[in-house]
Amino acid sequence: MTMQERLKQISSSFDYHDNMRQILDTYLSMNTQYDLRKSGFLDHLCFWALEDYDTIRTSDKTSRSKIREGESALVQAILDDCQDVNLLLFTSVISVHRTEDKKVRIQTQSQQVFNVRTTIITVPLNPLHNIEFQSTLEFEKLCAIAEGQCRGDTKFWAKLKNSIEGTVIVCFGPDNALDIRDIVAVERELQKFLPNCKVEHVFGHDWRNGSFVESTWSWYKPGQGLSNLRVLQTSELPLFFC
Incomplete structure (x- = not known):
């Protein structure tokens, strides 16, 4: 079932309250970061359960880190606890080869080669197709990799000028609807909701x-x-x- 199909099922609950239906549509679109017609409803059930079936708790859990120093502090602590481990950033793996002696040979884009006993693959689903696996993975897994999952839409933060304590607005939008590198274009869109607002900085990444x-x-x-x-x-x- 798609998110759009589920929203249609409960649409009768919003008779004479179209504003509430629009708010829910926006909320669900923000959660999936994708077209509701192409987003799975099961993922939302899992998401809702993890957030204790409570919108306020959802906002609390997703808007800030529970670790005072941030998530990077946890990652660094794990790394510090390891021995003889090297961290390689911005290193693209191009092939993972299972050898005849049941070991693994990993090759990077810069032609580095690592021979190891085992490998944990934590690469997200969508970019897995960029890695060549030898021997070939199971057929069902290859099909899932080829199919991919939702790519998401635009997400960025905008800091407003001359606002109390430097107001920062979190923004979500349709795929490629706005060039977040164009601060004038971002300001123009925000002024539709906040007339005369001025944008000082825009933060974001094209994930x-x-x-x-x-x-x-x-x-x-x-x-x-x-x-x-x-x-x-x-x-x-x-x-x-x-």
Whole structure:
């Protein structure tokens, strides 16, 4: 079932309250970061359960980190706890080769080669197609990789000029509807909601076209949660997928 189909099912609950229907439409579109007609409803049920079935708690959990120093502090602590581990940033893997002696040879775009006993694959679903796997992965997993998942839409932050304590607005929008690098265009769109506002800075990243992720966040298409998830989580020793 798609998000749009579910919204249509409950539309009768909003008789004479079209403004509430529009708010819910906006809220669901923001959560999926994609066209509701192409977004799976099952993912929203999981999302809603993790947020304790409460909109206020959802906002609290998703708007800030529970770690005072930020998420990077947790990552750094994990790295510090490891021994003889090297962290390579901005390093693209082009192939993962399972050898005859049941080990793994990994090659990067810069022609670095790593020979290891096992590998944990944490690459998001959408960019997995950029990696060549030898021996070939299971057919069902290859189909899921080829299908991909929702890519998401535009997300950015805008800091307003001359506002109390520097107001920052979080903005979501349709795919390619706005060039967030054009501060004048961003200001023009925001003025439709906040007349005469002035934008001082725009912060954001084009996650959808970034080669390491190719999406804003993970959200499955209709049916993928049941048909693809278990397959994608299945290990193919000595490779582990998560």
